[in-house]
Amino acid sequence: MMEKVAQMIAVTGAQAVAHAMRQIEPDVVAAYPITPQTPIVEYFAKFVADGVVKTEMIPVESEHSAMSAVVGAAAAGARAMTATSANGLALMHEIVYIAASTRLPVVMPVVNRALSGPINIHCDHSDTMAERDSGWIQFYVEDAQEAYDLTILSVRLAEHEHVRLPVMVNQDGFIISHGVEPVSFLPDDVVKKFVGELKPIYPLLDTEHPVTYGPLDLYDYYFEHKRQQIEAMKNVEKVFPEVAQEFFKISGRKYSFVEPYKLDDAEHVMVALGSTNGTVKYTVDKMREEGCKVGLLKIWMFRPFPKDEIQRYLTGRKSVVVLDRSASFGAEAPLYEAVKSSLYESASRPLLSSFIYGLGGRGIAIEDVEEAFEKSISGELVTDYEYYLGLRE
Amino acid sequence: MPLTMKKLAEVFSHKDVGLTQGHRMCPGCGAPITVKLALMTAKAMGYEPIVAFATGCMEVSSTIYPYSAWSVPYIHNAFENVSATISGVETAYRALKKRGKISPDKKYAFFAFGGDGGTYDIGLQSLSGAIERGHKFVYILYDNEGYMNTGNQRSGSTPPGAETTTAPVGKEIPGKVQLKKNIVEIIAAHEDVYAAAVIIGDPMDFMSKIEKALQFDGPSFIASLSPCVRFWRIPENKTVEMTKLAVQTKYWPLYEVERGVYRITRKPSKFRPVIDFVKAQQRFRLLLKRPDADAIVQRIQDYVDKRWERLLALEQATKDKPSR
Numbered sequence: 266m267m268e269k270v271a272q273m274i275a276v277t278g279a280q281a282v283a284h285a286m287r288q289i290e291p292d293v294v295a296a297y298p299i300t301p302q303t304p305i306v307e308y309f310a311k312f313v314a315d316g317v318v319k320t321e322m323i324p325v326e327s328e329h330s331a332m333s334a335v336v337g338a339a340a341a342g343a344r345a346m347t348a349t350s351a352n353g354l355a356l357m358h359e360i361v362y363i364a365a366s367t368r369l370p371v372v373m374p375v376v377n378r379a380l381s382g383p384i385n386i387h388c389d390h391s392d393t394m395a396e397r398d399s400g401w402i403q404f405y406v407e408d409a410q411e412a413y414d415l416t417i418l419s420v421r422l423a424e425h426e427h428v429r430l431p432v433m434v435n436q437d438g439f440i441i442s443h444g445v446e447p448v449s450f451l452p453d454d455v456v457k458k459f460v461g462e463l464k465p466i467y468p469l470l471d472t473e474h475p476v477t478y479g480p481l482d483l484y485d486y487y488f489e490h491k492r493q494q495i496e497a498m499k500n501v502e503k504v505f506p507e508v509a510q511e512f513f514k515i516s517g518r519k520y521s522f523v524e525p526y527k528l529d530d531a532e533h534v535m536v537a538l539g540s541t542n543g544t545v546k547y548t549v550d551k552m553r554e555e556g557c558k559v560g561l562l563k564i565w566m567f568r569p570f571p572k573d574e575i576q577r578y579l580t581g582r583k584s585v586v587v588l589d590r591s592a593s594f595g596a597e598a599p600l601y602e603a604v605k606s607s608l609y610e611s612a613s614r615p616l617l618s619s620f621i622y623g624l625g626g627r628g629i630a631i632e633d634v635e636e637a638f639e640k641s642i643s644g645e646l647v648t649d650y651e652y653y654l655g656l657r658e
Numbered sequence: 659m660p661l662t663m664k665k666l667a668e669v670f671s672h673k674d675v676g677l678t679q680g681h682r683m684c685p686g687c688g689a690p691i692t693v694k695l696a697l698m699t700a701k702a703m704g705y706e707p708i709v710a711f712a713t714g715c716m717e718v719s720s721t722i723y724p725y726s727a728w729s730v731p732y733i734h735n736a737f738e739n740v741s742a743t744i745s746g747v748e749t750a751y752r753a754l755k756k757r758g759k760i761s762p763d764k765k766y767a768f769f770a771f772g773g774d775g776g777t778y779d780i781g782l783q784s785l786s787g788a789i790e791r792g793h794k795f796v797y798i799l800y801d802n803e804g805y806m807n808t809g810n811q812r813s814g815s816t817p818p819g820a821e822t823t824t825a826p827v828g829k830e831i832p833g834k835v836q837l838k839k840n841i842v843e844i845i846a847a848h849e850d851v852y853a854a855a856v857i858i859g860d861p862m863d864f865m866s867k868i869e870k871a872l873q874f875d876g877p878s879f880i881a882s883l884s885p886c887v888r889f890w891r892i893p894e895n896k897t898v899e900m901t902k903l904a905v906q907t908k909y910w911p912l913y914e915v916e917r918g919v920y921r922i923t924r925k926p927s928k929f930r931p932v933i934d935f936v937k938a939q940q941r942f943r944l945l946l947k948r949p950d951a952d953a954i955v956q957r958i959q960d961y962v963d964k965r966w967e968r969l970l971a972l973e974q975a976t977k978d979k980p981s982r
Contacts, residue, residue, distance in 0.1 A: 293750050295742075337710065471731070472731060475728065475729055480734070483723070
């Protein structure tokens with residue numbers, strides 16, 4: 266299989282995802298343009314227009330309708346996808362929940378962008394963090410390769426009979442979506458074979474077996490249905506490694522809940538989501554050359570949150586710095602809160618602190634990462650304090 | 659080829675029109691009658707109906723889990739998005755047919771149903787988008803002129819002077835002051851659409867328009883006046899009669915617009931004054947007690963008279979001049 270691995274091509278993250286979608290060739294794509302997601306739908310629309318894919322595209326009049334049409338198509342028995350960013354995702358919000366609770370295996374690439382207001386088009390994670398309790402599986406990727414790989418992998422995860430939940434594959438706006446990087450594409454037939462055919466469950470178009478979708482579900486059943494949904498999300502913990510293993514077989518690339526980077530002997534660890542992990546890796550390498558025992562725990566999967574891995578990799582460290590590219594006003598930043606709560610039962614809790622950075626696309630430099638690590642190493646780090654990196658105050 | 663009474667009787671005698679007994683709509687409600695007339699016509703024509711429903715009375719009352727009154731495939735998504743939802747279903751059908759996963763011989767009828775709140779107000783964007791994109795579906799509005807599911811709040815369809823909880827008839831303000839939105843005109847303004855107004859009190863006209871809608875090569879829209887016995891405050895056995903009265907008073911003209919060509923399908927030889935329609939419903943009782951009642955009713959009368967004249971003129975002017 267490995268010798269069939271196709272060529273390395275320089276593409277943007279948006280192009281990488283559009284090609285993943287081309288290879289998946291869903292039955293239906295309903296999408297609405299929004300910066301910085303727009304190139305994904307543009308590339309895909311061209312594939313449709315040129316007859317490269319058989320997909321039927323619905324050029325909807327809003328993101329709310331994009332998600333609504335995707336729900337209709339998926340319930341009908343089709344493989345359906347969409348993609349969005351920021352305010353578009355916020356507009357979808359109501360139906361994002363409905364897609365998950367209707368157990369529709371939709372895959373949605375999201376290009377992270379700061380939520381209004383004030384209006385901003387650049388990257389932060391406020392958009393997808395606002396959907397963290399929507400019942401969707403969430404991946405955050407470091408680069409275009411991961412955006413491509415995880416979009417393909419997510420089809421299998423979403424459609425697995427023990428999961429049947431939608432997946433968001435989140436890539437950092439502009440940094441990944443518009444940055445050009447070499448990406449290794451799998452051959453079309455390999456991807457097609459990997460994703461296989463969707464096995465619809467209770468398709469609406471089966472008139473021989475009529476079903477009712479979206480009934481009124483009151484206090485006598487709603488709770489039980491939510492419990493089932495909680496269970497489905499728990500099943501991801503078992504199913505994802507299996508699917509990741511199969512993806513490894515076709516690609517040689519290994520995915521997990523988290524990626525430990527130079528953690529073996531690390532005393533001071535940073536935890537981050539998305540493209541910033543690249544900057545942290547570079548800084549870790551640099552500081553290690555200077556003799557600092559630093560490391561990184563990259564979070565690939567944010568929902569379900571990989572509590573076991575957090576405990577496994579962070580217990581016993583001297584300090585842990587959690588980087589968040591979004592804030593939770595009046596409470597702890599989302600990733601920090603999740604990491605902190607995961608470590609509550611840990612036998613040996615590290616000194617833990619929160620760093621918010623990069624809101625509205627503010628850049629994060631190697632010096633910023635160093636600054637955070639140096640605070641840890643020097644013992645200056647105040648436990649449970651919220652710091653801001655790269656902010657004028 | 660018009661449906662024969664014999665065929666309709668045959669379908670109806672089987673009783674499986676898609677909506678079974680046991681739903682929890684109020685006795686005398688106009689909405690289930692609207693739904694049944696539409697589904698029955700589709701079935702008689704050999705279509706397999708697929709139903710999408712906007713949130714509303716009919717949706718909550720027909721699918722209280724674990725029960726469902728639907729014997730045809732049914733999907734409810736949310737309030738404002740039934741047109742987008744049916745867009746997805748209809749597109750899935752075309753995609754799966756193209757890939758040979760659905761028999762090309764199978765005749766589906768894609769129906770979207772919504773109340774006036776889900777159509778005139780919160781769902782208007784989604785409806786306009788779906789029509790503009792040209793999905794092959796039939797949208798059926800059951801218009802009970804208010805948010806009746808949530809207890810009678812004002813909608814863009816509520817007529818002036820009707821008592822609602824969010825535009826109550828007060829000491830200063832005489833209830834809702836604005837006229838009802840003209841939804842058929844809004845829809846008819848889209849290119850390549852079939853739009854019509856119907857009443858359950860004229861089933862032959864209703865069914866012939868459904869038939870036309872199903873055979874129309876593109877999206878279609880049917881507005882059915884569906885009295886709410888509870889908040890129009892009318893007796894349960896007066897629903898059908900009330901719709902007839904609406905036609906007799908020019909309150910709800912029966913007409914259709916096919917690609918810009920207007921056709922009035924019922925022209926009563928004699929009209930009754932709109933006050934007869936107003937007086938027949940207790941939702942106007944507080945209005946009628948006000949000193950300015952006559953002026954408000956006169957305003958409605960003037961409006962329906964002018965609209966009728968306009969319709970006659972449009973019928974004349976658009977004859978043989980389809981928009982495409």
